[in-house]
Amino acid sequence: MDLLNVKNICKSYVNHRALDNISIDIPRSSIFGLLGPNGAGKTTLIRIINQIINQDSGQILLHGTNINYNDIRKIGYMPEERGLYKKMKIGDFLLFMGKLKGLSRSESINSARDWFNNLEVSNWWNKNIEDLSKGMSQKVQFISTVLHNPDLIILDEPFSGFDPVNANLIKKNLLRLKDEGKTIIFSTHRMESVDELCDNLAMIDKSKKILSGKINDIKSAYKSDIYKIKHLNKINDKISSFSVIDSKIVVDNIYESEIKLIKKISSSDLLRLLLSNSIEILEFKQKTPNMNDIFIMKVEEGNNNG
């Protein structure tokens, strides 16, 4: 069952088209990566889902029905451009945010206390926001996003500004939220975190969707036929099953080479072939694409076509 369906969304601004017929389905209890270079239209789509701006055409369904203004309570949104009121106390700010989402005072206080524990911060209730470091403010922003226990959590570039320790803390909490049945959309142009976290993804470039699906399916579809090998003795060029892309000497007679298959053969066949050509293998690795490679490849493909 999908939590959110984006159907044929189009949106134009004064001078350009931001989204061109975008359709995305986001399953419940999953982490969904919304990828794309800067200016692709990610933020516009997220703003439409949050009903901050209106689409020109198309539909957004939440739990299978057209989204309406009351659904805002079911969504927690952390925008890329985020900040806090500098002159407020953290407690007052969280109460204010909670109130806007329809939480009572005690609900806000309880939820904030839980999140202070989850994010390993001491009780910050009476601290002034202007005294916070950048990482600390990011945590407060995250807490204000999830304070009202939303079904759908939308994070736009969530890890910018976090040090690796705190980023891991947030990732851990996102995975926990997913296990609790929450759905998380997370938009980024930094692919490392996508590999670790996402179950599904969609890629947007120049206002069009260029790729979508389960992350494992995408990866295997883009599995490369390139191998990295560390070996003794030079590889003979005359083997017809593959070509040597790159080969260099590390020390003495030890080489590091990249080879690309020409014929479709299995990894074990390739290994056998190499050994039979009196090449002694020290390391043997098939190059699997990470999302970054796929991302760059798809974007460049788009640039070439456009």
Added chain:
Amino acid sequence: MDKIWIIFEREYLQRVKKKSFLIGTLLTPLIFPLFIGITIFFLSSDDEKKRIISCIDYNSLIVDSIGFDNNIIVPTKMKLELLNKKINSDEIYGALVIPKFDIYDPSGIKFYSKTIPSGDLIYDIENIIEDKIKNVKIKDLDLNQESLDKLITKVSLNTYSISETISEDNNSNLEAKKSSSDMAWGLGYFNGFLIYMFVFIYGTFILQSVLDEKSSKVVEVIISSVKPFQLMMGKVLGVGAVAFTQILIWIILAVAISTFTSTYFGYDGSNSVNEVMSVQENSDQSKEIVFGIFDMISSVDIKKIIITFIIYFLGGFFLYGAFFAAIGSAVDNLQDASQFTLPISLPIIASLMFMAIVLENPDSNISIFLSMFPLTSPILMMARLTFGVPDWQLLLSVFLLILSVLFALWFAGRIYRVGILTTGSKITYKLLWKWFIMKNY
């Protein structure tokens, strides 16, 4: 509505809870007396150095030295060239040359000095010479000084404004209230200026507040839970309530102080005119002055003024506040804001300049127009009000103001919804117009 209230509450409490608000509210009323005091101090202590004016007099009008204020006129037989040198070396301030003339046709009097003398100084010197000539004339015509003194008569006019109802008890007399045109002028100016000040100061607060939310980037976090229009309204109402609170504190303070002083002096403001007049015969001078002031205050309808003030204050504030909010949402920083605040400030500043015209002639066509026109009416209707304004004009003016406020809020809302999410683009009037007409955002 609920959410406007939440935004309003935060905006209001954040500002009112600040120490600077309380201090500002209590200290600002002191600034005016302080300012007046400083001005008087400098005026009175002006020209502390005694200025010597040498006088070459061919009519022998000025025989002895004459001192006035800080100046002294000293008759001399020196040549003008020498005096010229003395002026240049700052030994003396100036030289007065009175040529030989017929006292019935004095002309050709000259005054030399390094700097241009003030109008007061010239006026004083002219008076002295006129006085001297008068004395010579009295002798020349063989007049009696005593009978001349008796010719001098002083009359002062008491003005009354007629109210529309005629009291039935003394049916031959119109019920008239003693009015004071000086008082009306002063109160009109004060009210107009107060609205001017508040619209400007608190309008800028709105702009700043919107801009702060935009530049601290908290705005997108907020509008994922609130509609932009609700955010804008909550903000404008919140800042407005702060201004209102400040005024309310001042009104309470003023009433408290005046009640205190009036009980202290034992004067009841509701006394009838006759009683006041009889009291004025009281020999106690200081009491008379205080009663005079209270009499003038009680001559105007304080309740009506306060209610009208509040209406125009709110109207003017919302009208301009909406525009300031729109500007704050569109620009990225204060520098960029100035090119848009100027045209908006222009009618406010113009109102202040037109105030002189309106106070001088409150019933002229231009005054009536300016007190109807919504961009100037908050300041200029308040200036006119104490002189007496027909009810239909007041109602029409308020009606037009309310319409304009509604339009301004709607207009600002359409700019605001796009503006707060737009950063980094060059804002032009054309772009603002495109935002305004954009159907779907």
